[in-house]
Amino acid sequence: MAQKRDYYEVLGVSKNASAEDIKSAYRKLALKWHPDRWVSGTDAEKKTAEENFKEASEAYSVLSDPQKKARYDQFGFDGDQMGGGGFDFGGFDLNEILRSVFGGAGGFGGFGGGFDFGGFGGGSGSRSTRGQDIRTRVTLTLEEIAKGCTKTVSIEHNRPCPECGGKGTKNSSDIKTCPTCHGSGQVRQAVRGIFGMQSFSISTCPQCGGKGKVVSNPCRRCHGTGLERIREDVSVQIPAGVQEGMQITVPNQGHADPNGGPNGDLLVVIREASHADLLRDGVNLFYTKVISVMDAMLGCEITVPSLDGPYKIKVEPGTQSGTVQRIRGKGLPAVQGYGRGTGDLFVKLMVWVPRKLSRSEREKLEEMRSSSSFTPDLSRDDRAVFDKTKNIF
Ligand SMILES: [Zn+2]
Numbered sequence: 001m002a003q004k005r006d007y008y009e010v011l012g013v014s015k016n017a018s019a020e021d022i023k024s025a026y027r028k029l030a031l032k033w034h035p036d037r038w039v040s041g042t043d044a045e046k047k048t049a050e051e052n053f054k055e056a057s058e059a060y061s062v063l064s065d066p067q068k069k070a071r072y073d074q075f076g077f078d079g080d081q082m083g084g085g086g087f088d089f090g091g092f093d094l095n096e097i098l099r100s101v102f103g104g105a106g107g108f109g110g111f112g113g114g115f116d117f118g119g120f121g122g123g124s125g126s127r128s129t130r131g132q133d134i135r136t137r138v139t140l141t142l143e144e145i146a147k148g149c150t151k152t153v154s155i156e157h158n159r160p161c162p163e164c165g166g167k168g169t170k171n172s173s174d175i176k177t178c179p180t181c182h183g184s185g186q187v188r189q190a191v192r193g194i195f196g197m198q199s200f201s202i203s204t205c206p207q208c209g210g211k212g213k214v215v216s217n218p219c220r221r222c223h224g225t226g227l228e229r230i231r232e233d234v235s236v237q238i239p240a241g242v243q244e245g246m247q248i249t250v251p252n253q254g255h256a257d258p259n260g261g262p263n264g265d266l267l268v269v270i271r272e273a274s275h276a277d278l279l280r281d282g283v284n285l286f287y288t289k290v291i292s293v294m295d296a297m298l299g300c301e302i303t304v305p306s307l308d309g310p311y312k313i314k315v316e317p318g319t320q321s322g323t324v325q326r327i328r329g330k331g332l333p334a335v336q337g338y339g340r341g342t343g344d345l346f347v348k349l350m351v352w353v354p355r356k357l358s359r360s361e362r363e364k365l366e367e368m369r370s371s372s373s374f375t376p377d378l379s380r381d382d383r384a385v386f387d388k389t390k391n392i393f
Pocket residue numbers: 161162163164165166167168169219220221222223224226227
């Protein structure tokens with residue numbers, strides 16, 4: 001295993017950083033490296049992102065827990081090898097951490113409301129803006145999910161006006177510094193704080209809308225906004241194994257920023273079309289096949305659907321109703337960064353019993369009714385069929 005980096009170094013904070021500094025440092029790293037943001041990156045980028053994300057999450061899981069932090073401060077990584085204590089620095093619930101960091105500003109009484117992502121982007125009055133994200137949906141079949149695919153989505157996004165090049169006017173001399181905010185794009189207003197202390201709130205300048213500049217002779221095409229809404233087809237790489245509700249980020253395909261910052265992203269939410277035959281649960285697929293009593297008793301070959309076409313399986317003589325056959329590797333692949341390997345296809349065999357018999361059929365069966373072969377015998381592993389499998393479907 002590679003040498004571990006110091007947790008403080010990983011988060012880029014000093015040893016005496018406050019809980020809020022630690023949280024804010026982790027929040028920035030998590031936003032940057034979350035695997036969801038890198039699904040359309042190269043393999044090397046994805047790997048780097050995943051590693052950085054895990055490293056930061058592990059560091060935060062320890063430094064955000066006063067007990068673990070104290071232990072780490074005292075003993076370093078050796079703290080978990082001291083025996084008895086059972087200190088597992090590596091084991092942590094990622095979802096719990098993300099929820100605690102991004103699930104709202106609660107828990108820190110010092111803040112007023114509406115401050116959720118206040119720390120993002122440096123905070124110190126920098127007006128680093130970016131265009132708005134756009135969210136769209138794409139519906140995929142299980143066959144598409146199994147292999148991964150490229151989908152084209154048609155979206156409308158703002159782009160710089162071609163007439164004025166995004167400036168809002170044709171002549172640069174018509175662009176003046178905003179007289180209200182003197183170019184900062186922000187205005188400060190005195191407000192009364194919670195404990196009666198005077199403080200300042202900073203908000204976007206109402207005259208220039210944050211641009212810091214005003215245009216006296218606006219472009220006729222875009223009316224001075226500098227932007228134009230256009231419809232475009234964007235192709236989206238969908239990795240194999242995605243699930244309903246997952247989100248693919250296509251960088252820069254969101255709206256252009258009216259202030260000249262980077263474009264927003266296009267967020268593509270995955271919908272999963274239900275399959276005519278197969279049921280999905282994570283990476284596994286399930287299918288129920290009804291067979292005749294004779295096929296169950298005598299054995300046969302059957303064809304079951306799979307995502308890469310019909311698949312033949314053998315039904316052994318003496319197969320019990322409810323038997324589940326597992327076909328390894330015929331499920332779905334795990335989406336990169338969320339697991340390993342490929343799931344299986346589970347086929348449940350149900351035996352159909354005839355409702356009507358002809359006179360001669362009935363007579364033949366009556367002859368066999370009392371034969372010992374037809375008396376249920378659960379002494380063998382058949383019992384497992386009735387116990388274990390009942391929860392699978
Ligand atoms: Zn224009």
